[in-house]
Amino acid sequence: MAERGFVLWFTGLSGAGKSTLAEFVGKRLKELGHKVEILDGDEVRENLSKGLGFSKEDRDINIRRIGFVANLLARNGVVSITAAISPYREVRDELRAKAQAAFVEVFVDAPLAVVEQRDVKGLYAKARAGKVAQMTGVSDPYEPPLKPEVVVKTGEEPVEASAERIFSYLRGRGLVG
Amino acid sequence: MAERGFVLWFTGLSGAGKSTLAEFVGKRLKELGHKVEILDGDEVRENLSKGLGFSKEDRDINIRRIGFVANLLARNGVVSITAAISPYREVRDELRAKAQAAFVEVFVDAPLAVVEQRDVKGLYAKARAGKVAQMTGVSDPYEPPLKPEVVVKTGEEPVEASAERIFSYLRGRGLVG
Numbered sequence: 001m002a003e004r005g006f007v008l009w010f011t012g013l014s015g016a017g018k019s020t021l022a023e024f025v026g027k028r029l030k031e032l033g034h035k036v037e038i039l040d041g042d043e044v045r046e047n048l049s050k051g052l053g054f055s056k057e058d059r060d061i062n063i064r065r066i067g068f069v070a071n072l073l074a075r076n077g078v079v080s081i082t083a084a085i086s087p088y089r090e091v092r093d094e095l096r097a098k099a100q101a102a103f104v105e106v107f108v109d110a111p112l113a114v115v116e117q118r119d120v121k122g123l124y125a126k127a128r129a130g131k132v133a134q135m136t137g138v139s140d141p142y143e144p145p146l147k148p149e150v151v152v153k154t155g156e157e158p159v160e161a162s163a164e165r166i167f168s169y170l171r172g173r174g175l176v177g
Numbered sequence: 178m179a180e181r182g183f184v185l186w187f188t189g190l191s192g193a194g195k196s197t198l199a200e201f202v203g204k205r206l207k208e209l210g211h212k213v214e215i216l217d218g219d220e221v222r223e224n225l226s227k228g229l230g231f232s233k234e235d236r237d238i239n240i241r242r243i244g245f246v247a248n249l250l251a252r253n254g255v256v257s258i259t260a261a262i263s264p265y266r267e268v269r270d271e272l273r274a275k276a277q278a279a280f281v282e283v284f285v286d287a288p289l290a291v292v293e294q295r296d297v298k299g300l301y302a303k304a305r306a307g308k309v310a311q312m313t314g315v316s317d318p319y320e321p322p323l324k325p326e327v328v329v330k331t332g333e334e335p336v337e338a339s340a341e342r343i344f345s346y347l348r349g350r351g352l353v354g
Binding site (some may be wrong): 035037050061073 | 242245246250254
């Protein structure tokens with residue numbers, strides 16, 4: 001039974017596989033005895049950030065709220081997994097600096113061409129047609145992390161392989177047994 | 178070492194002693210080995226609800242956010258203590274119904290005359306002078322709980338006595354040892 005909390009912060013484009021990976025890794029961590037909460041972008045917007053839009057300012061507020069809650073959980077022994085796009089580097093680095101538990105940033109690095117072709121939610125097609133404004137990667141910036149703890153290439157490898165990369169890092173750092 | 182999380186939800190007028198009692202009870206719970214987080218009204222507004230005002234709608238949104246976070250913590254074994262005025266009965270009852278851990282509502286029942294005379298933050302004087310709008314108890318409603326788990330009379334008894342009332346209830350319910 002592991003009692004050590006940490007923040008596992010996924011960042012990447014819409015459709016890159018953050019939620020899928022969060023669920024997959026979260027399930028395995030639970031099997032290992034960890035307490036786990038997944039703070040998914042859409043669910044958190046509903047519960048913490050209804051009314052906020054997608055301007056840089058509103059996105060940053062939303063991400064700070066997720067970070068605040070993730071930190072509260074992590075410092076109490078819970079593994080907080082976040083799966084929001086979190087496109088801006090500065091606010092991610094701010095949360096890392098404030099964290100009172102280990103902060104593990106995972107860059108879910110799938111090329112725009114790949115996620116746009118998959119277009120799971122149909123958002124890229126809408127963005128290209130001008131029906132969705134402020135689409136990250138299309139009409140809004142995405143700032144990749146400069147020194148993420150883990151990089152996973154979800155456009156090239158199955159979810160199991162990406163998860164194994166993450167567990168390998170977590171084991172190396174002594175965060176999982 | 179207790180691992181059982183629950184929500185300890187204080188409600189009452191501004192100046193009734195919610196934060197003082199939350200700190201006092203929180204400290205004792207920590208000494209007993211519980212994990213404790215205090216979600217204080219002002220701190221939570223800063224981190225989760227900046228930009229919201231004091232209309233019924235905005236207050237309800239703020240309280241729902243506190244409830245969402247309190248529940249996340251409580252279901253992971255943390256004692257979440259909230260200390261926001263939370264003037265509206267319906268949203269408190271909604272959070273109680275949704276809670277995935279024990280939900281203990283503590284009515285911090287100090288008469289308006291008493292808290293207004295103390296006026297710790299100077300808000301009542303400002304409200305009477307028309308400089309603070311939507312002051313609970315003065316120009317905004319406060320709906321006392323109909324069936325709170327605990328009632329403490331902070332206008333008549335010292336904080337130790339109010340805390341003992343709360344611990345007595347928690348022991349009876351098996352939430353503390």
